[in-house]
Amino acid sequence: MTAAPTDDPFVAHRGLLFTVAYEMLGSAADAEDVLQESWLRWAGADRSQVRDARAYLVRIVTRQALNRLRSLSRSREEYVGEWLPEPLLTSPDVAEDVELAESVSIAMLTVLETLAPTERAVFVLREVFEMPYGEIAEAVGKSPASVRQIARRAREHVAARRPRVPVSRSEQQAVMERFLAALRTGELGELLEVMAPDVVVIADGGGQVRAVTAPVHGAEVVAELLSRASRTTGTLDATPVWLNGAPAGRLTLDGEPTALSAVVEDGRITRIYVMRNPRKLTRLDEPARLTR
Numbered sequence: 001m002t003a004a005p006t007d008d009p010f011v012a013h014r015g016l017l018f019t020v021a022y023e024m025l026g027s028a029a030d031a032e033d034v035l036q037e038s039w040l041r042w043a044g045a046d047r048s049q050v051r052d053a054r055a056y057l058v059r060i061v062t063r064q065a066l067n068r069l070r071s072l073s074r075s076r077e078e079y080v081g082e083w084l085p086e087p088l089l090t091s092p093d094v095a096e097d098v099e100l101a102e103s104v105s106i107a108m109l110t111v112l113e114t115l116a117p118t119e120r121a122v123f124v125l126r127e128v129f130e131m132p133y134g135e136i137a138e139a140v141g142k143s144p145a146s147v148r149q150i151a152r153r154a155r156e157h158v159a160a161r162r163p164r165v166p167v168s169r170s171e172q173q174a175v176m177e178r179f180l181a182a183l184r185t186g187e188l189g190e191l192l193e194v195m196a197p198d199v200v201v202i203a204d205g206g207g208q209v210r211a212v213t214a215p216v217h218g219a220e221v222v223a224e225l226l227s228r229a230s231r232t233t234g235t236l237d238a239t240p241v242w243l244n245g246a247p248a249g250r251l252t253l254d255g256e257p258t259a260l261s262a263v264v265e266d267g268r269i270t271r272i273y274v275m276r277n278p279r280k281l282t283r284l285d286e287p288a289r290l291t292r
Contacts, residue, residue: 009053010042015291016054016129017061019104022290023124024065026085026109028283030072034064055135062121062139069117076113080207082215084273085109086280087243087259088288094245095169100292101245103128106261106273109244110202111161115154122147123154129292167264173240173247175264180238180249186230191223196268201225206277209256222272229253241284250284257281 010017017038021031038060050056076083085106095101102108103124112120121140125131126147133151137144175194182190197219205211216222230236237252238260249260259281263271275281 010039010057013054013057015289017057018288019100019290019292020058020061020124020129021065022088022288023103023109023112023128024062024121025069025072026113027280028086028088028288029279030068031065034061034068037064055131058125058129058131059135059139062125063141066117066121066140069120073117080205081211081213082202082204083113084202084204084275084277084280085113085244086283087248087261087275088290089284089286090242090245090290091287092242094290095242097245097292099128100290101169104244104290105246106244106248106275107263107271108158108162110273111158114161115157118142119150119154119157122150123158126151127155127158163263163265163270169247171267172264175267175269176247176249176262177240179262179269180240183226183230183238183249183251184236186227186236188223188227191226192219194269195219195222196265196270199268199270199272201272201274203274204277204280206279208278209276210254211274211276243284245290257284259284 014035017035018031021034022028025031025034038057041060042057087106094104112123115123118140122136125136125139126133133144133147137147140147142150179194182194198217199219199222201212201216201222203211212225216225232254239250241248241250243259243261246261248262251258251260253276256276256278259275261273262269
């Protein structure tokens, strides 16, 4: 007798599997492709030989995501301008799992992009999903001893690049709301007040829409850039939303949708991510299911 779809472990763990693939790839579209490929392998597997369906499925998804990540490396090197992750609409509930929210944040996914594919896989599986080294070793095709070394190296790499000061969600939400209000008015003084002096803006237009193609540094330069965009647009639509487990903004610039995420430290914004590539803005209407 065939099991009902809801009894299938793949269906039961789909949220987890999508989260693993998304954190490894930074792209929901590629993560969905990986899940399709993984489903085909799961459908053809001898289930009688599978002792732990969850671990088995994570292993399949990890291998497929690694293959996809390696094949994407060249296209990302040739990408027009800065490459940023694909933002996902999330419910505020995701933020309640602090570690999950941090791991899927735009800031963290951008840092993970600087890791080699295997390092990224090991970091995600160990630090986010707390998988045993033995299971990770099977997933990435390395010895447990090698995986331990890779995990340590990846941890050090990420620690040197992630925000050092933890910020409560309430503080981040308050700062983001102030920032969005300043964007609506375009007042330089208000923008300067909410941004740190060494703030950095990184934008991703993918060559599809207008966006700065290199990081912009310094509060005065950034404030002028944002103020000019606000004046050019006229009435700037800036709506608070939750993206990737954190307070963020959904904007309309030059008639085009824009997602905005930020890093907050000491009550001010230190880094701003502006996602404008329309191919990456298709997941902003329905909350994504992200789980551990």
